Amino acid sequence: MTARPLPLNLAPTLIAWQRVHGRHSLPWVGSRDPYRVWLSEIMLQQTQVSAVLGYYERFLERFPDVAALAAAHQDEVLALWSGLGYYSRARNLHRCAQVVVDQHGGRFPGHSVALADLPGIGRSTAAAIAAFCFDERCAILDGNVKRVLTRALGNGDDLAEGRHERALWQQAEALLPAQDIAAYTQGLMDLGASLCSTRRPACDACPLASLCVARAEGQPEAYPVKTRKLKRGQRAHALLWLDHKDSVWLVQRPQTGVWAGLWALPEFESDRDLWDQARDWPGVGRPMPTVQHALTHFDWTLRPCHWLLPDSLSTAHRQQVENGLPSGRWVMREQALSMGLPTPIRRLFEAGPPR
Ligand code: SF4
Incomplete structure (x- = not known):
């Protein structure tokens, strides 16, 4: 597919939209505490915000900081997680807390590369923590953000192929703003979780409508393309x-x-x-x-x-x-x-x- 020029106005448009229409009422939004941001990011993987809210509050009440979580028995962590699904997240959460305490003196590392070395923290989650807590200019690319970016950019390459996924990471990095990285990152997340939904995206209300290739083509749901289906x-x-x-x-x-x-x-x-x-x-x-x-x-x-x-x-x-x-x-x-x-x-x- 021929590469289109990247829309330079994407980041400032998204930042301005996030400041007004972002999900500011969520308890983890705006936090610069790596423990709270990390906890919310792990809980939100493959899980709706509405399901996470109660768990997030209960976890913080019982484990107010990473040291408290590290010192807990795994049974108690799993019990608090019970019902949220994808339990490997809870086991990794516990292990990660122990590694932060044992190997990093109880403080999360302040860079995305070191964060991505911790148990259960992938590249996108590490980038989100680093952007929110340390203002690091790094790209996130979770499922929602892939949807927003492939649509906005008209990237119809098959993401089942590693080279296409890597190219999308490069595009995501090239789009990063010089400043306001936290608002930009939050804006991508908020747009992916609200207007730019998998089915029937609300393009008429979207801040990216005027630059979005998928919208101009009239087929936003055709993106992202990923052919390899999970065999159940x-x-x-x-x-x-x-x-x-x-x-x-x-x-x-x-x-x-x-x-x-x-x-x-x-x-x-x-x-x-x-x-x-x-x-x-x-x-x-x-x-x-x-x-x-x-x-x-x-x-x-x-x-x-x-x-x-x-x-x-x-x-x-x-x-x-x-x-x-x-x-x-x-x-x-x-x-x-x-x-x-x-x-x-x-x-x-x-x-x-x-x-
Ligand atoms: S215009 Fe529509 S498809 Fe494009 S980013 Fe916005 S909601 Fe998504």
Whole structure:
């Protein structure tokens, strides 16, 4: 594709718009505290602002600074994150806090290159922290910003190819203003999160309307171009919700893979495996409605079964049941709700066992 000249008025136009129409009421906007900016940037990845607000406040209340977060137990961090999804972010958040405390004396490095070396901080997130907190002139390029820039510039190259993505980074860098980098960076984010939406962008209200190539072509939704589609897989498992009195048997998932480090119900390859396991158990088992859960790479069909052991269970019987289960522990159901649970499991507990 022939390169078009870059619109030199893009940055000043965006800065002027951000000062008036930007999302100034968001609690992290305008902050120059790397801890707060970093926390908001990580939480906002693949997550809507409305979902993040409550989590952001609760995190800051419990962990007011990076030292408090570093000193916490991972279970507590995952519990506070529970429901926000993409749990690798929470584990990296915790690890990153520990690295900042152990290797940087509790202060975030003051440059984007050093920030991008920290766990869970990619190039765009590092640039955002550096721009907001240290006025560093560096470009961000998250999903929303890719959309704004490819549309405004009419960049229809396939971003699935590394060379095209690199070229877009170069364009993003060439567009940086000489000053007001924080307002410019925030303006790109605000525009991508509001008017320049994936579907039906509000071009008539957009500050970039007069220079936007995609708008002039009448096809803003044709950008950005990315041909390689994620191949989604399918999985199905049976889940055992085992109750005894007020307690449920929970298993902590391994530190890698799906729901890593979270507490969940024991998982079986099939319903048959589960029922075979429970064949000689006392009490009553009842299948529950199937749950469909979408993860980044696959759709997961979960078939929970609720098994209620009798209150009067002997120690020997209880031991027999536990011996056949993946290693875990009994947890009071009330207490389970304050632990790091995957969203589908939390919803099951909140709805309560079948009657
Ligand atoms: S004019 Fe439309 S497509 Fe172009 S940047 Fe603005 S909202 Fe996006």
